[in-house]
Amino acid sequence: MYKYDEYDHSIVAARVEEFRDQVNRRLAGQITEDQFKPLRLMNGLYLQLHAYMLRVAVPYGTLNATQMRMLAHIARKYDRDYGHFTTRQNIQYNWIKLEDAPDILAELATVEMHAIQTSGNCIRNISSDQYAGAAADELTDPRPWAELLRQWSTFHPEFSYLPRKFKIAVIAADEDRAAMRLHDIGLQIVERDGQHGVAVYVGGGMGRTPMIAPLIKDFVPFDDFVSYMEACLRVYNRYGRRDNMYKARIKILVHEIGADKYRQEVEAEFAQVKKLGIDPPRAEFDRIAAQFVDPAFEAGLSDEIDRSDPDFAVWLDQQVVAHKQPGYAIVNISLKPIGGIPGDASSAQIDVMADLAERYSFDELRVTHAQNIVLPHVRKADLYAVWQTLREAELADANLDLISDIIACPGLDYCSLANARSIPVAQKIATRFADLGRQRELGELKLKISGCINACGHHHAGHIGILGVDRKGVENYQLSFGGSGAEDVSLAQITGPGFSEDGVVDAVEKATNVYLAQRTQGERFVDTYRRIGMAPFKEAIYG
Amino acid sequence: MAELRYRDDAAHDEPAVTLDAFLGQSNATAVRLESSDDARALLPHLDRLSLVEVSFPKFRDGRGYSAGRILREAGYTGELRAQGDVLVDQIPLMRRCGFDSFAPEAPVDEAVLAASLARYDHVYQGAADAAEPVWKKRHGQRG
Numbered sequence: 093m094y095k096y097d098e099y100d101h102s103i104v105a106a107r108v109e110e111f112r113d114q115v116n117r118r119l120a121g122q123i124t125e126d127q128f129k130p131l132r133l134m135n136g137l138y139l140q141l142h143a144y145m146l147r148v149a150v151p152y153g154t155l156n157a158t159q160m161r162m163l164a165h166i167a168r169k170y171d172r173d174y175g176h177f178t179t180r181q182n183i184q185y186n187w188i189k190l191e192d193a194p195d196i197l198a199e200l201a202t203v204e205m206h207a208i209q210t211s212g213n214c215i216r217n218i219s220s221d222q223y224a225g226a227a228a229d230e231l232t233d234p235r236p237w238a239e240l241l242r243q244w245s246t247f248h249p250e251f252s253y254l255p256r257k258f259k260i261a262v263i264a265a266d267e268d269r270a271a272m273r274l275h276d277i278g279l280q281i282v283e284r285d286g287q288h289g290v291a292v293y294v295g296g297g298m299g300r301t302p303m304i305a306p307l308i309k310d311f312v313p314f315d316d317f318v319s320y321m322e323a324c325l326r327v328y329n330r331y332g333r334r335d336n337m338y339k340a341r342i343k344i345l346v347h348e349i350g351a352d353k354y355r356q357e358v359e360a361e362f363a364q365v366k367k368l369g370i371d372p373p374r375a376e377f378d379r380i381a382a383q384f385v386d387p388a389f390e391a392g393l394s395d396e397i398d399r400s401d402p403d404f405a406v407w408l409d410q411q412v413v414a415h416k417q418p419g420y421a422i423v424n425i426s427l428k429p430i431g432g433i434p435g436d437a438s439s440a441q442i443d444v445m446a447d448l449a450e451r452y453s454f455d456e457l458r459v460t461h462a463q464n465i466v467l468p469h470v471r472k473a474d475l476y477a478v479w480q481t482l483r484e485a486e487l488a489d490a491n492l493d494l495i496s497d498i499i500a501c502p503g504l505d506y507c508s509l510a511n512a513r514s515i516p517v518a519q520k521i522a523t524r525f526a527d528l529g530r531q532r533e534l535g536e537l538k539l540k541i542s543g544c545i546n547a548c549g550h551h552h553a554g555h556i557g558i559l560g561v562d563r564k565g566v567e568n569y570q571l572s573f574g575g576s577g578a579e580d581v582s583l584a585q586i587t588g589p590g591f592s593e594d595g596v597v598d599a600v601e602k603a604t605n606v607y608l609a610q611r612t613q614g615e616r617f618v619d620t621y622r623r624i625g626m627a628p629f630k631e632a633i634y635g
Numbered sequence: 636m637a638e639l640r641y642r643d644d645a646a647h648d649e650p651a652v653t654l655d656a657f658l659g660q661s662n663a664t665a666v667r668l669e670s671s672d673d674a675r676a677l678l679p680h681l682d683r684l685s686l687v688e689v690s691f692p693k694f695r696d697g698r699g700y701s702a703g704r705i706l707r708e709a710g711y712t713g714e715l716r717a718q719g720d721v722l723v724d725q726i727p728l729m730r731r732c733g734f735d736s737f738a739p740e741a742p743v744d745e746a747v748l749a750a751s752l753a754r755y756d757h758v759y760q761g762a763a764d765a766a767e768p769v770w771k772k773r774h775g776q777r778g
Contacts, residue, residue: 253697
């Protein structure tokens with residue numbers, strides 16, 4: 093885990109005071125709401141339907157137990173005793189009072205956390221692979237690169253008023269667990285001639301115009317990394333559209349001028365920027381990387397797991413994945429109980445997860461973009477004890493990547509942008525498929541729901557995607573199939589006319605029946621869809 | 636005239652001309668860039684410029700931050716003025732992008748600005764000002 097030094101502490105503390113001053117000026121009427129808005133947004137504070145929402149950054153999704161307990165404390169003291177983990181690996185609180193926000197930031201700062209740039213037209217929280225540092229398949233831990241970007245992008249003077257928000261993801265494995273190519277910039281750490289560098293993809297995104305990022309540069313060595321990012325952002329800041337906020341993301345720029353022209357512009361800018369000496373030295377990378385070294389794994393542990401408890405065995409098979417270290421495993425904690433709100437956790441549950449991390453996972457937790465929590469480093473011998481504790485806290489659902497492991501945005505229940513509710517649809521689908529045996533029979537099936545065209549629920553990347561729209565004052569749900577945010581990245585295609593809330597649940601069920609009837613050995617839902625196409629599904633749904 | 640100026644030389648009073656007018660006449664020493672103008676068009680002429688005024692038509696329009704840095708990176712040392720919808724909380728960022736005078740449309744509370752400019756002891760990244768990024772403070776020089 094990255095530990096703040098005196099400089100990091102000083103910057104975050106100054107930010108708390110700056111925001112306190114801004115809030116005071118707003119409360120005193122010295123600045124208008126219109127002028128205050130970009131200031132509060134750059135600190136993750138949104139005015140929502142019922143209250144302020146505060147989004148707290150969890151850089152690249154990594155937390156320790158002390159930080160996790162602070163998240164529970166904030167939920168308890170300033171909110172309604174729960175928090176909502178988001179698709180950007182952050183947490184947000186839905187019932188915050190403006191006058192409390194500076195105190196919350198001050199409390200967060202005591203555990204090296206903040207809400208900097210969790211909103212606004214700036215570079216947002218850097219996301220990464222939730223299995224970083226634990227995955228058997230990674231080239232290296234991507235988090236030192238992500239931390240380097242966190243620091244470079246924090247209060248970047250040139251890039252705080254971009255045309256639109258800007259999201260960067262960093263991965264270091266071929267299996268993409270972070271939807272890398274659906275980001276404004278997606279980075280994959282690769283090796284060339286024994287050196288690590290990044291492959292740079294630019295111009296992906298979801299929203300109302302989903303795009304898969306094209307490859308802009310196949311290898312940028314560490315020594316040029318920050319300069320190259322600076323060049324990528326400067327070209328966007330200068331030429332990104334500002335006439336229409338719906339066309340302001342970098343994906344539109346890259347699409348309109350073409351990847352080749354964008355690359356030329358970046359290369360020309362890079363040639364200038366590289367002379368400035370803004371790339372940190374390798375010693376700085378080494379300083380950061382030293383804080384992400386492996387914990388003190390025990391050697392010679394057994395890989396045997398006692399599977400005699402059948403309920404435990406079900407959970408084990410679904411929620412636990414391979415670790416790079418013999419005798420250890422990665423545990424996924426589901427925040428998707430049947431009928432619950434995807435990504436929500438109570439203060440008590442957050443505390444339980446913190447305790448488990450401290451006791452069994454070298455004091456580390458991760459937030460996933462699929463709105464679950466990970467204990468990255470658990471001894472196999474401890475899995476049963478972990479499961480028992482999770483079960484007592486109602487955190488032992490065994491539905492990772494199954495149809496009830498739904499990504500959903502907050503929707504019209506909370507969000508001022510939404511056109512339709514997302515949460516009730518997620519709850520109804522999960523309830524329809526509540527039987528775990530049935531879910532397991534359906535296998536990996538990523539279902540994602542957004543309550544408006546902004547696509548915070550990643551519906552374009554769902555094997556099954558659902559988009560809520562408002563049709564003449566009535567909520568209507570459009571269904572799509574075939575998306576993926578993983579290494580087989582693709583954009584979902586819409587099935588046809590939309591459905592009522594209950595109608596879309598029925599349509600999803602019919603689609604799964606088509607899959608069960610048509611699949612060949614080993615095919616997932618999305619594989620069958622890709623092989624047989626939309627027609628058989630349409631026939632079943634609309635026929 | 637700039638309301639806020641962070642330079643020791645005498646204020647430059649020649650009215651700024653448009654970029655097109657500047658490129659068409661050889662004797663102007665002050666130019667105004669609209670946010671859609673390409674700052675690089677000025678690079679061959681930096682020696683004879685005393686004032687570049689960059690327009691910020693809306694506080695959300697951040698193109699001028701890049702224009703400022705591009706001019707400073709190319710060695711421009713004259714007055715660099717931010718004019719328009721320039722808010723007090725943006726001035727510290729603009730200072731880091733090389734702006735050294737400000738003509739905000741709405742008056743700026745100078746006490747708030749002074750506190751704001753003094754607030755951060757450290758910065759994470761290099762820019763057009765003299766502030767050392769923290770990585771340099773951590774490691775001495777690039778090594």
